[in-house]
Amino acid sequence: MEAIPFSTVASRHFLPCHVAHPSSRTPTKPLSTNWTGSSLCIGSSSRNSLFTRNVWSWVNLKSRNSSREKLFVVRAEMFGQLTSGLEAAWTKLKGEDVLTKENIAEPMRDIRRALLEADVSLPVVRRFVQAVSEQAVGVGLIRGVRPDQQLVKIVNDELVKLMGGEVSDLVFAKSGPTVILLAGLQGVGKTTVCAKLAFYLKKLGKSCLLVAGDVYRPAAIDQLSILGEQVGVPVYKEGTDVKPSQIARNGLEEAKKKKIDVVIVDTAGRLQIDKSMMEELKEVKKAVNPTEVLLVVDAMTGQEAAALVTTFNIEIGITGAILTKLDGDSRGGAALSVREVSGKPIKLVGRGERMEDLEPFYPDRMAGRILGMGDVLSFVEKAQEVMKQEDAEELQKKIMSAKFDFNDFLKQTRAVAKMGSMSRVIGMIPGMGKVTPSQIREAEKSLKIMESMINVMTDEEREKPELLAESPTRRKRIASESGKTEQQVSQLVAQLFQMRVRMKNLLGVMEGGSIPALNNLEESLKAEEKAPPGTARRKRRSESRRQFADAAAAAARPGPRGFGSKS
Numbered sequence: 001m002e003a004i005p006f007s008t009v010a011s012r013h014f015l016p017c018h019v020a021h022p023s024s025r026t027p028t029k030p031l032s033t034n035w036t037g038s039s040l041c042i043g044s045s046s047r048n049s050l051f052t053r054n055v056w057s058w059v060n061l062k063s064r065n066s067s068r069e070k071l072f073v074v075r076a077e078m079f080g081q082l083t084s085g086l087e088a089a090w091t092k093l094k095g096e097d098v099l100t101k102e103n104i105a106e107p108m109r110d111i112r113r114a115l116l117e118a119d120v121s122l123p124v125v126r127r128f129v130q131a132v133s134e135q136a137v138g139v140g141l142i143r144g145v146r147p148d149q150q151l152v153k154i155v156n157d158e159l160v161k162l163m164g165g166e167v168s169d170l171v172f173a174k175s176g177p178t179v180i181l182l183a184g185l186q187g188v189g190k191t192t193v194c195a196k197l198a199f200y201l202k203k204l205g206k207s208c209l210l211v212a213g214d215v216y217r218p219a220a221i222d223q224l225s226i227l228g229e230q231v232g233v234p235v236y237k238e239g240t241d242v243k244p245s246q247i248a249r250n251g252l253e254e255a256k257k258k259k260i261d262v263v264i265v266d267t268a269g270r271l272q273i274d275k276s277m278m279e280e281l282k283e284v285k286k287a288v289n290p291t292e293v294l295l296v297v298d299a300m301t302g303q304e305a306a307a308l309v310t311t312f313n314i315e316i317g318i319t320g321a322i323l324t325k326l327d328g329d330s331r332g333g334a335a336l337s338v339r340e341v342s343g344k345p346i347k348l349v350g351r352g353e354r355m356e357d358l359e360p361f362y363p364d365r366m367a368g369r370i371l372g373m374g375d376v377l378s379f380v381e382k383a384q385e386v387m388k389q390e391d392a393e394e395l396q397k398k399i400m401s402a403k404f405d406f407n408d409f410l411k412q413t414r415a416v417a418k419m420g421s422m423s424r425v426i427g428m429i430p431g432m433g434k435v436t437p438s439q440i441r442e443a444e445k446s447l448k449i450m451e452s453m454i455n456v457m458t459d460e461e462r463e464k465p466e467l468l469a470e471s472p473t474r475r476k477r478i479a480s481e482s483g484k485t486e487q488q489v490s491q492l493v494a495q496l497f498q499m500r501v502r503m504k505n506l507l508g509v510m511e512g513g514s515i516p517a518l519n520n521l522e523e524s525l526k527a528e529e530k531a532p533p534g535t536a537r538r539k540r541r542s543e544s545r546r547q548f549a550d551a552a553a554a555a556a557r558p559g560p561r562g563f564g565s566k567s
């Protein structure tokens with residue numbers, strides 16, 4: 001790919017920035033793992049003094065042909081640097097059995113380093129690392145979940161907490177128009193956010209009015225008018241000679257008359273926080289008594305964004321922040337620091353220049369994106385949900401004393417069903433990605449068949465599978481009541497005994513256990529996958545015969561009569 005007139009495109013389509021080919025200014029260590037020959041390294045500097053931090057993003061460039069020109073679309077790998085920094089931590093735990101104070105020391109150092117490199121403020125990093133370490137060492141082992149997966153989950157939960165936990169919704173006035181006052185430094189994207197917000201609220205069914213309160217930059221009024229027209233929202237303006245507080249008050253009156261739901265007030269930005277700016281904002285705030293006062297901050301300014309939110313909150317009292325230009329931020333320091341440093345939530349985030357690029361800030365989704373391990377997280381959560389510690393211990397006792405019965409079998413089967421569609425669950429199990437949909441459907445079907453046979457067993461039969469192993473009459477009755485064949489019933493009985501043996505072996509090998517139904521399923525599916533075409537059925541048949549024989553031997557041991565003897 002040839003060198004691109006990127007600065008021209010960037011200034012119009014992306015951000016004010018300068019460009020350097022990686023060969024000229026490559027950081028000592030690549031920031032993102034997905035470096036390719038077609039990537040460019042962009043640095044950001046601009047008219048805004050807060051951009052002076054040397055923000056580097058590794059970006060992928062995709063070429064797209066438009067009718068008039070060849071346009072290059074820039075897509076920054078979101079928080080790629082942080083993601084790969086954290087990945088280093090998990091890797092160090094591969095092969096460990098449990099999380100201990102000793103074996104988490106190095107991963108914790110990686111996490112600390114990754115967060116500091118992401119420009120998260122130091123006190124926040126310290127608190128975060130301490131919270132994660134405490135939990136990691138204190139947490140009990142979840143069966144079937146590896147320590148590295150467990151640490152991913154702990155870090156994820158702490159990240160969510162750090163970013164405020166829940167999504168912080170916009171608040172609307174109980175009566176009359178809701179007034180949203182937007183404040184922020186110059187160039188952070190306030191004017192654009194006004195229109196994006198109106199567009200977003202329109203989609204929620206609210207009528208809006210935009211108020212042009214930036215009287216110091218005439219172009220801002222024109223910009224707002226154009227954007228207002230673009231999103232189909234009226235703009236209230238009085239030129240540049242009237243005080244912003246007066247314009248805001250008049251705009252609100254106009255909205256009341258027209259029964260408009262939300263008034264969004266744009267205000268002037270400054271290069272830095274100065275006294276007159278704060279005074280003017282206070283005046284505007286007093287004039288319209290806003291429901292929401294939102295500070296628009298640029299994500300690329302990292303922890304400075306968090307400090308700014310704190311200052312504005314102390315000076316004028318704000319209700320939250322809007323983080324813009326998240327699409328250009330590869331580090332994530334602002335998203336991670338704002339809540340913890342200022343105590344104020346991030347309510348919305350801007351992810352691009354288009355009007356639809358504004359969305360609520362979801363701490364859980366953000367944490368998921370940072371970690372890039374959605375599958376592992378869902379798997380750990382589901383495993384936690386299904387295998388509560390007490391259940392697991394009880395089950396372990398039963399297995400060790402060879403008491404695992406059809407009630408447990410059913411419980412496990414239902415637990416799996418509770419986890420949702422089998423296909424989803426299997427997809428979450430590491431190493432199970434290659435299972436085909438037809439194999440999954442097959443497994444789901446056989447679970448249903450098993451359930452129907454267990455449902456018609458008596459309590460005694462469920463508790464003592466030996467009764468079924470010993471009595472063809474009982475098996476015949478179950479077959480006829482469940483509408484299945486005798487062979488299917490025999491297979492089920494054999495399977496239970498085989499599961500007892502397998503689980504006992506498994507428990508002997510590993511300290512924890514695993515979800516038996518899943519294990520069983522995983523193994524049988526894998527076996528089927530490996531079988532050469534045409535042999536699956538034959539193999540299944542001979543396998544079931546072998547299982548039956550195993551079961552017979554097992555059943556013969558405790559009772560006086562062997563499996564298959566007449567009752």
Ligand SMILES: Nc1nc2c(ncn2[C@@H]2O[C@H](COP(=O)(O)OP(=O)(O)OP(=O)(O)O)[C@@H](O)[C@H]2O)c(=O)[nH]1
Pocket residue numbers: 014015184185186187188189190191192193214217220268269270324325326327328350351352353357
């Ligand atoms: N990539 C990207 N660009 C954005 C985003 N939000 C705003 N911009 C761009 O940032 C630049 C500045 O936006 P404005 O809305 O003019 O900023 P402002 O805060 O009103 O600026 P002043 O009126 O000078 O204070 C524009 O080129 C916007 O298109 C975003 O979320 N992502």
